[in-house]
Amino acid sequence: MKRPILIHPDPRLKKVCKPVADISDELRVLADDMLETMYDAPGIGLAAPQIGILDRLIVLDCVKEEGAAPQPLVMFNPEILASSDDLNVYEEGCLSIPDQYAEIERPREVRVGWLDRDGNPQEQGFDGLWATCVQHEIDHLEGKLFIDYLKPLRRQMITRKMQKLKREKARA
Numbered sequence: 353m354k355r356p357i358l359i360h361p362d363p364r365l366k367k368v369c370k371p372v373a374d375i376s377d378e379l380r381v382l383a384d385d386m387l388e389t390m391y392d393a394p395g396i397g398l399a400a401p402q403i404g405i406l407d408r409l410i411v412l413d414c415v416k417e418e419g420a421a422p423q424p425l426v427m428f429n430p431e432i433l434a435s436s437d438d439l440n441v442y443e444e445g446c447l448s449i450p451d452q453y454a455e456i457e458r459p460r461e462v463r464v465g466w467l468d469r470d471g472n473p474q475e476q477g478f479d480g481l482w483a484t485c486v487q488h489e490i491d492h493l494e495g496k497l498f499i500d501y502l503k504p505l506r507r508q509m510i511t512r513k514m515q516k517l518k519r520e521k522a523r524a
């Protein structure tokens with residue numbers, strides 16, 4: 353089932369999310385709903401707070417090639433275990449900040465640990481777009497958005513655009 357995506361500014365997008373204690377069927381359904389919502393948007397990552405659930409859960413799939421097999425990843429309690437000193441710049445966007453993009457600098461490679469949908473611990477290294485995406489999604493669990501990396505003026509400009517968008521949507 354598709355879930356509505358919260359648009360910035362929203363207090364729920366600024367909260368630190370709580371770790372998942374044990375992975376219930378309810379949480380597995382939530383993860384499936386998040387994947388469906390992400391693919392439908394379309395996007396390459398989604399964090400639980402973006403649909404108003406303050407649990408440490410993210411989903412991602414950064415396969416972009418047309419016709420390539422999907423590689424959905426579901427991560428409960430994801431944690432960055434190591435980051436490269438080497439940095440990389442990507443133009444980032446966010447489903448909670450529609451149509452706004454900015455170049456953000458982050459570590460080029462990260463090693464991430466998490467629990468999969470069966471509760472088994474997993475660990476994997478990511479680079480390229482996957483590394484950027486997983487860092488962006490884990491930031492969401494700390495109440496942090498990609499625009500928080502921008503200079504205040506640029507951030508305020510984007511926030512005002514989003515407030516206007518929300519007013520227009522509310523009137524429609």
Ligand SMILES: [Zn+2]
Pocket residue numbers: 445446447448488489492
């Ligand atoms: Zn985002």
